[in-house]
Amino acid sequence: MNAGTQMVKLTYREAAREGLRDALARDPRVFLMGEDVGHYGGCFAVSKGLLQEFGPERVRDTPLSELAFTGMGIGAAMGGMRPIVEIMTVNFSLLALDQILNNAATLLHMSGGQFNVPLVIRMATGAGKQLAAQHAHSLEGWYAHIPGIRVVAPATLADVRGMLWTALEDPDPVLIFENNTLYTMEGELVVDAGPVDIDHARVLREGGDVSIITYSASLHKSLAAAETLAVEGISAEVIDLRTLRPLDDATIMGSVARTHRALIVDEGWRSGSISAEISARITEQVFYELDAPVERLCSAEVPIPYARHMEQAAIPQAESIVATVKRMVQSHG
Amino acid sequence: MKNKTKQTAKVDRDHGLRLLRKMLLIRRFEAKSAELYSAMKIRGFLHLYDGEEAVAVGVMEALTPEDAVVATYREHGQALARGVNANAIMAEMYGKKEGCCRGRGGSMHLFDAAARFYGGNAIVGGGLPLALGFALADAMQGKKRVTCCFFGDGATAEGVFYESLNLAALWRLPVLFILENNLYAMGTAICYAHAVADIAPKAASHGVQTEIVDGMDVLAVEKGARRGAEFVREGNGPYFIECRTYRFRAHSMFDAELYRTRAEVDKWRKRDPIASFFDLCREQAVLSDADLEELERDVAAEVDGAVAFAEAGTWEPVEELTRYVYSERRPR
């Protein structure tokens, strides 16, 4: 067996760390900065050991100054470095939103194409750990509203390792959202897994009755739901969007044209969301292929509550996916 | 800026009993909380105040029930010292409906309108401008009240800290700033986060009256807080107290403590605010070992009662999930 096909068992967290290690080892311009990425080992232990391995020049603990160090990442990227800025969770990225939107996303355009910003920002997102309403939201869909940045959401080990590589080669800002419930997910990956494309969605399970269009943690719930549905004779296709901006319309529409039904599962809030955008595009582009109205399963429109039963009730679940698909297939058979 | 050194004040018995009981309650309540976390009764993030009890207890002595408190996510101590009911706090951490926020907030988001306890803020520095707003509202309504805002050394790296200091001084707002300087922001030691590790002069440079106290000495904290609260209440503008303290335990239950040595923690543990205050009271023959034993029994009963209350609590029905997104009473 050569190194290219040798598989190793690891967690999503470890795969993310391997991605960082690859990047730091490969390119001397790459450095990681953010709160507690060094001495603490990363708030989700992703960067554990990297300070010891690469030193404090390359793995930089920052003060609690999200606005300043994110803006600094933009400047450093323009100045010839390849920074990876880590923001602990998406809620805290709101302190840096000004720099992300008003600088990172606009400088290329405002400068008439003179200045691109090759910056990567990673952050954790999502509910499920009872962290309540200032730590648990899924705002990646908001970021996908912004032209000028790319938004990716790795749901698999290969993606969390390989998307970083590709993002660092991109001339423009890329935001990487890692759902915090995925860090402990285990799987197998090729030892020297490399870059993966960040332009396309992927059909992870083929089916003929309905397209479940989703991403990140909801992907795994959708795959579980598809298993259950298969037992009951319903064949669901599951699409991992992978990239929320730009959306891969071709893969989405191709699937819906085959299955004639679409369910979008999104941990973000429903109103004004990425799921609303996808639904609109489906009706714009393949309306006459549809056998049923497009449906969406999103988070309840509440700040995420602490109590476990309430938190779980607030976000999409495999059971609610199964029930929705059954209803769609049965009432519009 | 005044630099107060430790003076051994004479303690009055009732006062000593009250301070000791409050600190003990926080310590035992949190030890129980940590156990309940391991038993998976409490989830999410749990930040213990272990080692810092003298700060909240000393400060609250200087406040009246009319004053307001804005706290951090490490706020069990601040809440208990303020008089938020222990049962309601424990039930909140269980996620029960009988909790002080119906289980919506958990450990990091304790709120209590009756105690004028305005959270429980888990965005570092997020409480500072809120506190300014309470103070502004009081000033504009002619109310002689103090708004007391707690925050950590980590928060003083955020831009909002400097913006808030400037505004408070500029508009002479009645804010009592309480810096809990425990030398770390999560695992980042103050030397890795601040070019100038002395924080108090930064407040002073904004024109805020400033003082540094030994945060391991409850009497020193109380004295400083009384001075500060009086200054603020008299309409002299904001007052800033840096309390030098230390957290004995991990940042949260997810912390492997890779960033500090056992020896450093042990050194600080020798300055335990509870043990040293009790020793002082015993030296002065104000309190005896028997008093301490009785307090321990009393506090244990309160903690057990809180656990029993939380255990007996109920889960809010999921049908109520979307309540409290908007106010239920609106003008017609």
Ligand SMILES: Cc1ncc(C[n+]2csc(CCOP(=O)(O)OP(=O)(O)O)c2C)c(N)n1
């Ligand atoms: C804006 C923001 N950034 C980061 C965090 C994550 N975080 C929570 S507590 C903490 C350290 C804060 O340190 P400090 O202010 O000194 O308070 P302490 O925990 O020491 O009491 C960090 C980085 C957060 N909650 N909010």
Ligand SMILES: [Mg+2]
């Ligand atoms: Mg601190």
